[in-house]
Amino acid sequence: MLQLDQVSLNYGSFRALDRVRLSVDPGELVVLLGANGAGKSSIFLTCSGIHKLSSGSVRLNGQDVTGAAPAALVTRGLVHCPEGRKLFPMMSVRQNLLLGAYLYRGDKAGTQRSLDEVLAMFPILQQKQHDPAGSLSGGQQQMVAIGRALMGRPKVLLLDEPSLGLAPLVVKQMFDVIKQVNQSGVTVVLAEQNAYQALSIAHRGYVIERGRIVLEGSRDELLGNAEVRRAYIGG
Ligand code: ATP
Numbered sequence: 001m002l003q004l005d006q007v008s009l010n011y012g013s014f015r016a017l018d019r020v021r022l023s024v025d026p027g028e029l030v031v032l033l034g035a036n037g038a039g040k041s042s043i044f045l046t047c048s049g050i051h052k053l054s055s056g057s058v059r060l061n062g063q064d065v066t067g068a069a070p071a072a073l074v075t076r077g078l079v080h081c082p083e084g085r086k087l088f089p090m091m092s093v094r095q096n097l098l099l100g101a102y103l104y105r106g107d108k109a110g111t112q113r114s115l116d117e118v119l120a121m122f123p124i125l126q127q128k129q130h131d132p133a134g135s136l137s138g139g140q141q142q143m144v145a146i147g148r149a150l151m152g153r154p155k156v157l158l159l160d161e162p163s164l165g166l167a168p169l170v171v172k173q174m175f176d177v178i179k180q181v182n183q184s185g186v187t188v189v190l191a192e193q194n195a196y197q198a199l200s201i202a203h204r205g206y207v208i209e210r211g212r213i214v215l216e217g218s219r220d221e222l223l224g225n226a227e228v229r230r231a232y233i234g235g
Contacts, residue, residue, distance in 0.1 A: 001026045001187050002047065002078070002156050007056035009046050009211075016042045018211045019056065024156065024189055029182040031198045032191040033222075033232050034208035040191035041083055042211070044158045048080035049073050060156070074103055077155030083164065083191075085145040089134025093125055096133045096144050100151030111151070118147040121180065139170035146177065156187045163194045175201050195232035199223050207232070 002024040009017040017039050024030045032040045045051040047058055049070040057066045060078055068076075079100075087096050097118055101111040119126040122143045128136060133144050142162050149157055159178065163171040171194060179201045182188045192198035199205055205222045207215040215228065222228050 001028075001061060002189070003059040004043070004047065005057045005059070007043075007046060007058065008054045009042055009051055010054045015054075016211050017046065017053075020208075020211070020213055022206055022213060022216070024187060026155075026187055027182075027185070028203045029179070029188045029190065029201060031195075031202040031205035032189065032208055033193075033195050033198070033205055033228070034191075035193070035231075038208040039211040040208060041160055043208070044080055044082075044160050044189075044191065047073075047158060048078060050080075071103060074152050077153070078158070079149045079152040079154035079156070080158040081145050081149035081160060081162070083160035085141050087133045087141055087144055087148075090132055092130050093133050093136065093144055094129040097125070097129075097147050097151050100148035101153075104153065114151050114153065118150050121150075121184075122147055122177075137170075139166050139174060142166065142174060143177065146181065150181065150186070154186055156189065157181065159188060159190045161191055161193065163192065163197070171197065193232075195228070196223075 004020050004022045007017055007020045008015065020043060032043060034040050046053050049068050052067060057064060060076055065073060097115060101114055104111055124140055125143055125147055133141060163174050166174060175197050178188060178190060190198055199219050199222055202219050204218050206213050207228060
């Protein structure tokens with residue numbers, strides 16, 4: 001469904017990604033693990049066409065989409081939910097959600113269907129749909145960010161650090177939400193520092209260090225790997 005082959009990315013003279021190879025199958029939930037600055041966001045920004053890769057290729061649904069523009073990638077089913085939520089705090093929850101369907105603005109019925117589905121998935125957003133997004137709690141704002149991404153009709157959803165800054169109980173709810181999104185048929189690639197919880201809901205994962213994939217494996221392989229436990233889980 002999504003394949004990166006030998007993808008490298010430079011920021012000026014700094015090589016942020018070095019020959020990254022990764023592959024995600026339809027229906028999978030795949031985790032990218034790595035410390036701050038390892039390159040997780042850079043992988044997403046490259047996949048979604050925001051940063052132009054220096055070399056290598058990206059394939060989506062079997063088609064070469066290397067260098068495609070972000071909007072073209074969204075209409076092909078690749079939607080990126082960025083780190084830090086990036087909501088419009090003064091706009092209502094509903095308006096923020098509708099922005100996610102901007103590319104489908106000619107399809108009012110389809111957009112309404114997506115909105116109904118998102119509000120059904122997140123009942124709290126149904127209740128708060130007319131409130132300014134900035135007035136919601138951190139966890140609720142993250143739900144708005146995920147909901148807005150779902151309004152873009154993803155086949156593959158790139159989720160960048162959705163649990164960042166959330167209280168432990170809310171983190172658990174967030175992972176339940178992500179599992180639910182995946183079970184609804186959306187392929188999910190999840191960048192996380194909460195390694196244990198992320199792996200617990202994932203099928204497979206990759207470990208990234210200094211822009212390189214250093215390890216890949218199934219959930220159980222990674223959870224059982226002594227090095228992964230030491231570096232990312234503790235104990
Ligand atoms: P975090 O969890 O902190 O976002 P990350 O794994 O997502 O970490 P990236 O944000 O992809 O890491 O950053 C990878 C490396 O590239 C880091 O060393 C970072 O400082 C650097 N970097 C990221 N964006 C830029 C940029 N626009 N210009 C220059 N260097 C950058």
